[in-house]
Amino acid sequence: MAIVVLGGAGYIGSHAVDQLIEKGYDVAVVDNLLTGHKEAIHEKARFYQGDIQDKDFLTNVFKQEEVEGVLHFAASSLVGESVEQPLKYFRNNVYGTQVLLEVMAEYQVRNIVFSSTAATYGEPKEVPIKETTETAPKNPYGESKLIMEKMMKWCDQAYGMRYVALRYFNVAGAKLDSTIGEDHTPETHLVPLILQTALGQRKALTIFGDDYATSDGTCVRDYVHVVDLIQAHILALEYLKNGGKSDVFNLGSSEGFSVKEMIESAREITGKEIPAIMGPRRSGDPAILIASPEKAKTILGWNPHYTTIRKMIETAWSWHQSHPNGYGKS
Numbered sequence: 001m002a003i004v005v006l007g008g009a010g011y012i013g014s015h016a017v018d019q020l021i022e023k024g025y026d027v028a029v030v031d032n033l034l035t036g037h038k039e040a041i042h043e044k045a046r047f048y049q050g051d052i053q054d055k056d057f058l059t060n061v062f063k064q065e066e067v068e069g070v071l072h073f074a075a076s077s078l079v080g081e082s083v084e085q086p087l088k089y090f091r092n093n094v095y096g097t098q099v100l101l102e103v104m105a106e107y108q109v110r111n112i113v114f115s116s117t118a119a120t121y122g123e124p125k126e127v128p129i130k131e132t133t134e135t136a137p138k139n140p141y142g143e144s145k146l147i148m149e150k151m152m153k154w155c156d157q158a159y160g161m162r163y164v165a166l167r168y169f170n171v172a173g174a175k176l177d178s179t180i181g182e183d184h185t186p187e188t189h190l191v192p193l194i195l196q197t198a199l200g201q202r203k204a205l206t207i208f209g210d211d212y213a214t215s216d217g218t219c220v221r222d223y224v225h226v227v228d229l230i231q232a233h234i235l236a237l238e239y240l241k242n243g244g245k246s247d248v249f250n251l252g253s254s255e256g257f258s259v260k261e262m263i264e265s266a267r268e269i270t271g272k273e274i275p276a277i278m279g280p281r282r283s284g285d286p287a288i289l290i291a292s293p294e295k296a297k298t299i300l301g302w303n304p305h306y307t308t309i310r311k312m313i314e315t316a317w318s319w320h321q322s323h324p325n326g327y328g329k330s
């Protein structure tokens with residue numbers, strides 16, 4: 001019986017494949033390699049290159065594999081881009097999930113763990129954000145993920161297809177041995193941009209706005225180490241296999257750090273200057289996103305280990321230093 005990991009060549013997906021294999025699971029990876037990297041895929045995973053929107057391709061994967069569960073990471077995930085190109089997000093994320101759910105229904109695959117996002121909450125009505133906090137996405141990325149969650153809810157009702165949607169806050173860090181890590185082209189995420197600046201690959205980092213209603217005026221985010229994030233996915237898979245009901249969980253730390261605090265920590269850890277200049281706000285960005293992770297801890301038994309910003313930046317820094325140009329180019 002196999003676990004199919006959609007998007008298993010990406011940053012988060014590749015860490016999932018790695019941990020699943022370490023835990024003894026049989027894993028098949030599906031990825032179109034548009035943003036993922038072949039080198040990131042664990043050598044013990046079977047790899048199918050193709051797009052989840054291609055139903056013939058995906059059907060063929062489910063025909064070949066005896067699928068017991070799906071981890072779904074295959075999506076476009078950039079807030080700024082989604083505001084510029086909303087239809088790309090509805091096609092890749094919503095339509096891609098439509099095809100996936102059709103194939104899962106045909107093959108009677110009943111368990112899916114799904115990467116959702118804090119962006120489903122929009123500008124949150126309460127802090128820390130609970131799963132019961134009202135959802136009101138501020139950008140097409142968050143909207144697309146909320147639609148995907150709702151599609152799964154109705155598929156559960158109709159076909160008994162159970163899901164766990166994990167609403168991530170900000171993911172950072174890399175596997176502790178630095179063999180896999182974050183490599184996007186173009187890079188848009190804060191931590192890798194800070195570290196590329198520390199490496200001298202960028203002259204300066206731009207801070208997107210310092211006129212938010214936060215302690216230092218820059219946006220506040222809740223960061224989770226990728227290794228801890230994946231631990232929650234495996235617990236969610238086991239929860240579903242043990243008959244758990246469909247549900248939604250936040251994955252965060254209940255602590256927020258501003259953009260300026262992140263840069264300051266990285267300066268201390270790397271010993272580099274890391275020049276930063278002030279720029280305008282990025283559209284679609286809420287001021288503060290901080291999670292209450294209590295539900296994941298109580299129901300899934302989630303027990304994150306690498307909870308300090310230091311650990312996240314240190315492991316990301318080791319990855320960037322050992323792979324200054326990402327995969328296959330170090």
Ligand code: UDP
Nearest residue numbers: 079188189190193206207208219259282285
């Ligand atoms: N950010 C920034 N400069 C950058 C990239 C990001 O100031 O070059 C800010 C961004 O506005 C947000 C935070 O850093 O407040 C985290 O952004 P990221 O894109 O890493 O993750 P997101 O919050 O969009 O999931």
